[in-house]
Amino acid sequence: MNQAMKSRCELFVQNRNEIRSRFGWESSYMYPLSASIFTGRNMPVNIERMEECKKLLMQETGPFSNFRGISRLAIISLLAADADPERRLKNSLRAYGELKNEFYSSPYLPVTAIITADMVQPEEYSEVARRTRRIYDLMKKEHPLLTSGEDSSMAVLLALSNKDERLAVEEMEESYKVLREHFFSGNAVQSLSHVLTLGEGTPGAKCRKSIELFEKLKSAGCRYGTGYELPTLGILALLDAGTEQIASEAAEVNDYLKTQKGFGAFGIGAKQRVMYAGMLVADEHMTGETKALNTAAISGTISIIAAQEAALLAAIAASTAAASASSGASD
Structure with missing residues (x-):
């Protein structure tokens, strides 16, 4: 592992430990997610x-x-x-109000609002909300049973990408059909197809890279999760790097995290750990001009936001499942 990656890993672990020590009683899945928000910006918490x-x-x-x-x-x-932060929250609440005109309230809608507030000016919130709803409805038409509140967050990213709405959904469906032959969770496959649609390239090429990357990670001892974690695999597939390099770097980071308290067998679990190893690798590759919000880099910027978004959705879903299991056990 090179020094830059090692430093990023150390910052991630340090941030996670600090947040966990001061914010008790939160879901264990949320600590590394929150740590990754700061680490992705090269910031100590x-x-x-x-x-x-x-x-x-x-x-x-x-x-x-x-x-x-x-x-x-x-x-x-x-x-x-x-x-x-005051301005960001104010704008996010304003965007949330516009989105609530189009969607039922859900735990995912605040995240959608924050993304909207980050990417466009307040006077555009209403139109983005309507465009997000149109894309969501097209998704729902293709997969009425799979499409739910969490998909609104990916729909807003597509709305912000300025891709043609119908062409974007057609590309998603093309990717879904290819990926469904290799992965079994329909909902996770749908989310992965959403992430891949945000990137450049043909659906076939992006799907092939995702599948190849999954297999190379498995060969390197990193079995990538095929549930809530699967969409973040798409972020790695969109990187401008070969699958051999990405898998090798992710394996190194995973081996490092495995030795850290809270990331081992009794921590967040191997699947989530591999997901965060992949995100740290993605952060290392998506630096410099890629993170600048301008027309030339808009796809890269959206991909970065999608990486955090996909991880946040995974953390929310895992936390909800854990809370439901705990509630069921106590009944």
């Missing part, structure tokens, strides 16, 4: 700033707001990593 943003969130939202739900810690982290 600032706990005091997180506490301030927690107070800000409590002041600006009601007790039953979805902003205070399962994704709360990630939202606090996103605010704390921003230069102007």
Whole structure:
């Protein structure tokens, strides 16, 4: 592992440990997700700033707001990593209001609102919300049983990418059919097809790279999850690097994380660990001009946001499943 990657891994583990030590009683799946928000920006976590943003969130939202739900810690982290958290929250709440005109409230809608507020000006929120709904409806038409609230977040990324709505959904469906022959979870495959549609290239080429990468990771001792974790595989497939290199780097990072407390057999689990190993590799490749928000780099920027978004959806889904299992056991 080169020094830059090692430093990134050390920062990720340090951020995760600090957040976990000061924000108890959160889902274990949310700590590494929140850590990755800071690490992706090459920032050490600032706990005091997180506490301030927690107070800000409590002041600006009601007790039953979805902003205070399962994704709360990630939202606090996103605010704390921003230069102007008050403005970001204000704009996110405004975007949320527009989205609620088009969608039922859900734990995923605040995330969709934050993405909208990040990418466009307030006067555009209403049109983005309507375009997101149109794309969502096209998704729902193709897969009425699979499409649900979590897909609104990927729909907004497609709405922001300015891709033709029908062509984008047609590409998703083409990718879905190819991927479904290799992976069994229909919902996860659908989400992976959404991520791949955000990138450049033909559906066939992107699907082939995803499948090849999955197999190379498995050969390297990194069995990638085929459930909630699968969409983040698409981020790795969109990197401008070969599958051999990506798999090798992810295996090195996974081996490092495995030795760290909270990432071993009794931590978040092997599948989630491999997912975060992949995200750290993606962060290392998506640097410099790729992260600049301009016309030339718009696809790269959306891919970066999609990486965090896919991980956040995985963390929310896993946390919800864990909470439901715990509730069922206590009944």
